[in-house]
Amino acid sequence: MEDKNLKPNEFWPWVHERIKHWLEARRMLLVTFCELSNIEDFHDDDLAQGRLLQTFCQQLVDYISEGHFEIFEQLINEGHLFNDAEALASGKKLLPAIYALTDLILDFNDKYLATDDLSSVTIDLSNLGEHMAQRFEIEDNMVNILHSAHYQQALISKKPIN
Numbered sequence: 001m002e003d004k005n006l007k008p009n010e011f012w013p014w015v016h017e018r019i020k021h022w023l024e025a026r027r028m029l030l031v032t033f034c035e036l037s038n039i040e041d042f043h044d045d046d047l048a049q050g051r052l053l054q055t056f057c058q059q060l061v062d063y064i065s066e067g068h069f070e071i072f073e074q075l076i077n078e079g080h081l082f083n084d085a086e087a088l089a090s091g092k093k094l095l096p097a098i099y100a101l102t103d104l105i106l107d108f109n110d111k112y113l114a115t116d117d118l119s120s121v122t123i124d125l126s127n128l129g130e131h132m133a134q135r136f137e138i139e140d141n142m143v144n145i146l147h148s149a150h151y152q153q154a155l156i157s158k159k160p161i162n
Contacts, residue, residue, distance in 0.1 A: 006081070008078075008081050008082050008150070008153065008154055009154045009155075011077070011078060011081050012078065012147075012150055012151070012154035013154070015074045015075070015077075015078050015147060016147070018070060018071060018074060019071060019143060019147060022063070022066050022067065022070075022071050025059070025062065025063045025066060026063060026136065028059060029056070029059045029060060029063050032052065032055060032056045032059055033056060033125070033128075033129065033132070035052060036052060036053060036056055036121075036125055037125055037129070039052075039122075042118035042119070042121045042122065043118065044116050044117060044118050044119075049118065050116070050118075053112055053118070053121070054112075057108075057109045057112055057113060060105065060106075060108070060109055061106070061109055064102055064105060064106065067098075067139065068102070072095070072098075072142070075091060075142060075143065075146040075147055076088065076091065076092075076146065078146055078147060078150060079091060079146045082150050082153060084146070084149070084150070087145045087146050087149060088146070090145050091142050091145050091146045094138050094141060094142050094145075097134075097138050098135060098138050098139065098142070101131050101134055101135040101138070102135070104131045105128060105131050105132060105135065108124055108127075108128045111124065112124075
């Protein structure tokens with residue numbers, strides 16, 4: 001967001017819309033993940049399976065990138081704007097776990113960008129699902145701490161002064 005002089009009640013709705021967009025990307029990622037997980041036998045020469053896997057990998061990278069380069073930054077900015085030192089400290093404590101899970105998740109992407117060998121994709125998807133679930137839980141925690149907690153404050157500061 002360009003304007004650094006926004007008031008909390010102006011910034012909160014903008015961040016909220018960004019989070020909604022990001023969570024929709026998560027939903028689409030999970031839909032594709034479920035489609036992949038429903039495949040019982042992967043075949044190296046099945047083009048449809050390969051395309052679905054590539055679509056999933058792209059969605060995965062896009063989702064992770066949006067979190068790292070936009071959402072988390074805006075959540076931290078919101079914490080500063082609301083002068084919420086406790087939330088900032090709590091949110092910043094969550095980042096190392098998110099980063100560690102990011103590396104594990106991106107390993108999946110790197111592996112399947114570099115190979116057409118799908119022999120271990122079922123096992124890898126299972127492991128990836130566990131990592132994604134852990135990461136989503138931490139992300140949701142971060143959103144609750146650094147965004148949802150400010151909802152009432154944003155509403156109160158919007159009321160006109162008589």
